[in-house]
Amino acid sequence: MNALTLPDIAAQASRQALPLEWVGMCGIALPVLMDSQRIAAKADAGVSLDDGEARGIHMSRLYLALEMLEQDNLTPALLRQVLQRFLDSHEGLANSAYLRLHFDLLLKRPALVSPLAGWKSYPLSIEVRLKNAMFHVELKIVVPYSSTCPCSAALSRQLIQQQFVDDFANRPLQHAEILAWLGSTQGIVATPHSQRSNAELHLRLDDFLDELPLIALINDAENALGTAVQTAVKRADEQAFALANGQNLMFCEDAARRLNLALRRSPGVNAFQLRVVHAESLHAHDAVAQSRWNWEA
Numbered sequence: 418m419n420a421l422t423l424p425d426i427a428a429q430a431s432r433q434a435l436p437l438e439w440v441g442m443c444g445i446a447l448p449v450l451m452d453s454q455r456i457a458a459k460a461d462a463g464v465s466l467d468d469g470e471a472r473g474i475h476m477s478r479l480y481l482a483l484e485m486l487e488q489d490n491l492t493p494a495l496l497r498q499v500l501q502r503f504l505d506s507h508e509g510l511a512n513s514a515y516l517r518l519h520f521d522l523l524l525k526r527p528a529l530v531s532p533l534a535g536w537k538s539y540p541l542s543i544e545v546r547l548k549n550a551m552f553h554v555e556l557k558i559v560v561p562y563s564s565t566c567p568c569s570a571a572l573s574r575q576l577i578q579q580q581f582v583d584d585f586a587n588r589p590l591q592h593a594e595i596l597a598w599l600g601s602t603q604g605i606v607a608t609p610h611s612q613r614s615n616a617e618l619h620l621r622l623d624d625f626l627d628e629l630p631l632i633a634l635i636n637d638a639e640n641a642l643g644t645a646v647q648t649a650v651k652r653a654d655e656q657a658f659a660l661a662n663g664q665n666l667m668f669c670e671d672a673a674r675r676l677n678l679a680l681r682r683s684p685g686v687n688a689f690q691l692r693v694v695h696a697e698s699l700h701a702h703d704a705v706a707q708s709r710w711n712w713e714a
């Protein structure tokens with residue numbers, strides 16, 4: 418048997434004439450470029466199989482179209498070209514094309530006070546689709562942050578007040594003595610609990626953006642929360658972080674509302690749904706809140 422006689426099963430007629438919504442490949446290893454930085458991504462590439470009579474799509478044509486992403490920075494226009502190639506190579510078979518890229522975006526983040534910096538990774542996926550000549554871009558980003566329980570903070574303050582009454586009732590108050598008491602674990606008898614938390618953002622972007630506003634969106638989310646997790650940390654940075662947590666006490670409901678109000682002002686965002694997860698240290702379960710804006714399922 419030679420190449421001319423290779424059987425082509427995909428070109429056969431289907432036994433059951435039935436269109437399919439999505440057919441393709443998931444988990445394709447692909448190096449992509451973001452700001453000229455090479456990133457190891459995984460791609461899920463697919464098309465609709467609208468011709469119900471056709472046995473299958475041509476997987477290799479989707480796979481080869483992904484080569485377009487190796488040389489140039491990821492932009493909405495480039496992603497659209499890839500999807501167009503998916504459709505052009507499946508003329509008569511497919512009307513819709515889909516691509517999802519997932520990877521960890523590594524950003525160098527400065528310390529709060531000291532002149533240090535370190536790398537932080539943000540799990541991210543970019544989902545694009547081309548359907549009826551309409552192009553859509555969606556992002557999923559996970560932003561880690563710290564949340565300190567406002568109820569626990571209030572309960573701790575009350576215990577500190579009670580301790581103050583126990584230690585200083587019916588005594589003349591001496592400035593130096595109180596100052597020393599405030600700096601002691603005997604004075605500050607209770608501390609509120611904090612937890613590492615995640616904001617899971619699912620954003621729909623304007624269809625005609627020149628660039629993907631990944632870093633701007635992450636910055637908007639972190640600024641709204643005020644307590645982004647840190648990278649390189651000296652004591653001065655840790656103290657600034659403690660202050661940031663004290664000034665941004667948050668239930669999961671507070672975090673969800675802050676993010677909602679910030680992201681609806683972020684340039685390029687048309688709609689979103691978000692989910693915040695506080696991995697409670699008080700409980701063995703998580704506190705979770707969800708919110709959406711302009712989102713139609």
Ligand SMILES: Nc1nc2c(ncn2[C@@H]2O[C@H](COP(=O)(O)OP(=O)(O)OP(=O)(O)O)[C@@H](O)[C@H]2O)c(=O)[nH]1
Pocket residue numbers: 425427472473474475476477478
């Ligand atoms: N459609 C389809 N192809 C599959 C699947 N699993 C593996 N393949 C293989 O994917 C390979 C590439 O398919 P095609 O793109 O049609 O390959 P080809 O016919 O040599 O390429 P063209 O000439 O461009 O059509 C084939 O060897 C298929 O057997 C599947 O579940 N569905």
